[in-house]
Amino acid sequence: MGVFAAQGDPRRTMALLWRVPTDEPVRPGPRQSLTVNAIVDAAIAIADTAGMAGLSMRAVGERLGRTAMALYTYVADKSELLDLMYDHVHGELVADAQPNWRDGVTAWAEELFEFYLRHPWAAQVSMARPVLGPHELNLVERLLRALEPAGLRGPVVRGVVSGLTYFVQGAAAFMNDARHAARETGQSDEDWWYARSAELTTVAPDFADRYPLLTRLESDKEFDESLPYMENEARQSFTTGLRTMLDGVAAQVKAA
Amino acid sequence: MGVFAAQGDPRRTMALLWRVPTDEPVRPGPRQSLTVNAIVDAAIAIADTAGMAGLSMRAVGERLGRTAMALYTYVADKSELLDLMYDHVHGELVADAQPNWRDGVTAWAEELFEFYLRHPWAAQVSMARPVLGPHELNLVERLLRALEPAGLRGPVVRGVVSGLTYFVQGAAAFMNDARHAARETGQSDEDWWYARSAELTTVAPDFADRYPLLTRLESDKEFDESLPYMENEARQSFTTGLRTMLDGVAAQVKAA
DNA sequence: GACTATCTCCTTATGGCGTAAAGTGACCGG
DNA sequence: CCGGTCACTTTACGCCATAAGGAGATAGTC
Numbered sequence: 001m002g003v004f005a006a007q008g009d010p011r012r013t014m015a016l017l018w019r020v021p022t023d024e025p026v027r028p029g030p031r032q033s034l035t036v037n038a039i040v041d042a043a044i045a046i047a048d049t050a051g052m053a054g055l056s057m058r059a060v061g062e063r064l065g066r067t068a069m070a071l072y073t074y075v076a077d078k079s080e081l082l083d084l085m086y087d088h089v090h091g092e093l094v095a096d097a098q099p100n101w102r103d104g105v106t107a108w109a110e111e112l113f114e115f116y117l118r119h120p121w122a123a124q125v126s127m128a129r130p131v132l133g134p135h136e137l138n139l140v141e142r143l144l145r146a147l148e149p150a151g152l153r154g155p156v157v158r159g160v161v162s163g164l165t166y167f168v169q170g171a172a173a174f175m176n177d178a179r180h181a182a183r184e185t186g187q188s189d190e191d192w193w194y195a196r197s198a199e200l201t202t203v204a205p206d207f208a209d210r211y212p213l214l215t216r217l218e219s220d221k222e223f224d225e226s227l228p229y230m231e232n233e234a235r236q237s238f239t240t241g242l243r244t245m246l247d248g249v250a251a252q253v254k255a256a
Numbered sequence: 257m258g259v260f261a262a263q264g265d266p267r268r269t270m271a272l273l274w275r276v277p278t279d280e281p282v283r284p285g286p287r288q289s290l291t292v293n294a295i296v297d298a299a300i301a302i303a304d305t306a307g308m309a310g311l312s313m314r315a316v317g318e319r320l321g322r323t324a325m326a327l328y329t330y331v332a333d334k335s336e337l338l339d340l341m342y343d344h345v346h347g348e349l350v351a352d353a354q355p356n357w358r359d360g361v362t363a364w365a366e367e368l369f370e371f372y373l374r375h376p377w378a379a380q381v382s383m384a385r386p387v388l389g390p391h392e393l394n395l396v397e398r399l400l401r402a403l404e405p406a407g408l409r410g411p412v413v414r415g416v417v418s419g420l421t422y423f424v425q426g427a428a429a430f431m432n433d434a435r436h437a438a439r440e441t442g443q444s445d446e447d448w449w450y451a452r453s454a455e456l457t458t459v460a461p462d463f464a465d466r467y468p469l470l471t472r473l474e475s476d477k478e479f480d481e482s483l484p485y486m487e488n489e490a491r492q493s494f495t496t497g498l499r500t501m502l503d504g505v506a507a508q509v510k511a512a
Numbered sequence: 513g514a515c516t517a518t519c520t521c522c523t524t525a526t527g528g529c530g531t532a533a534a535g536t537g538a539c540c541g542g
Numbered sequence: 543c544c545g546g547t548c549a550c551t552t553t554a555c556g557c558c559a560t561a562a563g564g565a566g567a568t569a570g571t572c
Contacts, residue, residue, distance in 0.1 A: 014456065017459075033550090056530080144469035159495070160500055240411055249500060251506065283518065289520080
């Protein structure tokens with residue numbers, strides 16, 4: 001399951017997301033020494049390098065020279081912070097429509113894929129309760145703009161949008177997981193695979209008989225030796241998978 | 257990022273996964289009062305109802321009338337337990353090839369989708385370090401068997417396999433997240449959406465101008481009133497998304 | 513039948529998490 | 543200068559996985 005955002009009081013969170021000026025009356029008491037922005041930036045920096053698992057209120061506070069509890073004057077809770085982080089990074093995405101829908105959608109997908117590699121944690125935020133911030137909405141709007149020239153009907157568009165999103169997110173998550181596992185365990189994809197496959201042959205000597213197609217598929221791989229095993233796999237799958245999906249869209253275009 | 261399995265000592269885990277009899281010599285000390293199977297079953301029951309977040313060693317132990325630490329004589333750690341759970345539930349999957357590749361692949365995808373709805377936690381296990389148990393491998397082998405009549409080349413097959421997997425997993429995860437959020441917060445999709453969209457219009461009064469395509473797409477939905485909002489969305493997206501992907505595969509078939 | 517090695521399972525402890533509750537001191541309007 | 547209000551801290555609670563060590567059961571050996 002994805003990590004959840006969009007859980008708290010919608011009024012508060014929405015005002016922060018859309019930067020609605022909430023001109024509070026001047027009050028007694030000490031001035032604030034932080035800003036929501038600084039907190040969001042710090043949290044993003046931590047999540048980018050340490051992953052979602054490394055993102056804790058304590059860590060964010062420490063990076064800013066404060067305690068975890070100090071953050072709660074700026075942000076309702078961790079999930080609201082995540083909302084803000086999520087929408088903020090989506091501001092990086094800018095790819096827009098092309099005359100040819102296929103070029104536009106390809107650019108959209110590739111940009112999003114690279115984005116998820118830069119911000120692995122963003123690929124883990126659930127889409128079931130979208131954040132509804134300006135930048136997240138922009139991402140969808142731009143995909144719709146790219147698809148526009150294809151002239152698909154509403155239900156098909158929805159299927160294509162979610163299909164593409166799942167695909168890009170899944171492919172990026174695969175790659176991120178592979179990298180994370182390699183880093184975390186200190187075991188490269190190759191080392192891991194070597195140890196496991198050796199064990200496989202002793203534990204299932206009839207492997208080639210039980211899984212003939214898997215065996216064959218595994219044997220005719222072409223490797224780019226300069227990349228880790230799984231990166232290679234993920235990149236190639238992304239490219240050919242995306243091409244196949246776009247062929248499917250093209251078929252729907254002709255059908256319309 | 258996915259939750260990781262396949263992290264520990266491959267020899268131990270593989271032996272358990274493939275049920276290799278490890279006839280240990282008779283030893284002194286008290287007899288074991290549990291079995292690995294009982295632990296795996298208990299853990300699956302917990303994860304099915306309480307989700308990955310509710311799956312804790314304490315909870316599994318408690319369900320069996322033991323402490324958390326008692327489990328460690330049967331299982332190396334939580335990730336090994338997850339390996340065993342993951343492969344065990346995959347034994348439920350049986351759909352196999354059809355004369356027509358399209359029927360076979362459709363059946364495969366639909367069965368897997370329903371499977372992930374039964375076992376939401378299974379959709380969160382990372383594929384970057386596959387468990388390599390017999391049932392998980394069977395799942396892939398059966399998809400390859402279903403695709404066989406299409407006669408695609410290796411690299412294309414790999415793209416299609418991962419594309420389909422990401423798609424099914426993403427669609428199911430979306431649905432699971434929506435259900436989980438509704439249950440967890442006590443707020444139905446409709447309530448949630450109502451509160452958020454009301455806030456959206458006050459915070460972004462120019463919404464329809466900034467996001468014209470999104471606005472239009474949202475307005476021409478057809479609802480099945482008997483289903484929750486997101487379920488409806490997810491089911492429809494799954495159906496039309498799958499059709500589009502298969503059209504893409506069909507295009508590759510013709511190209512070959 | 514007693515002894516000892518070895519195993520299962522328990523209790524306890526460590527260091528993490530989000531965040532509730534309560535305390536400390538700074539700042540403002542009057 | 544005082545009283546109210548706020549920013550931020552400390553402490554505490556109940557979770558988590560699991561390391562460490564202790565209690566008691568069971569087997570083989572004498």
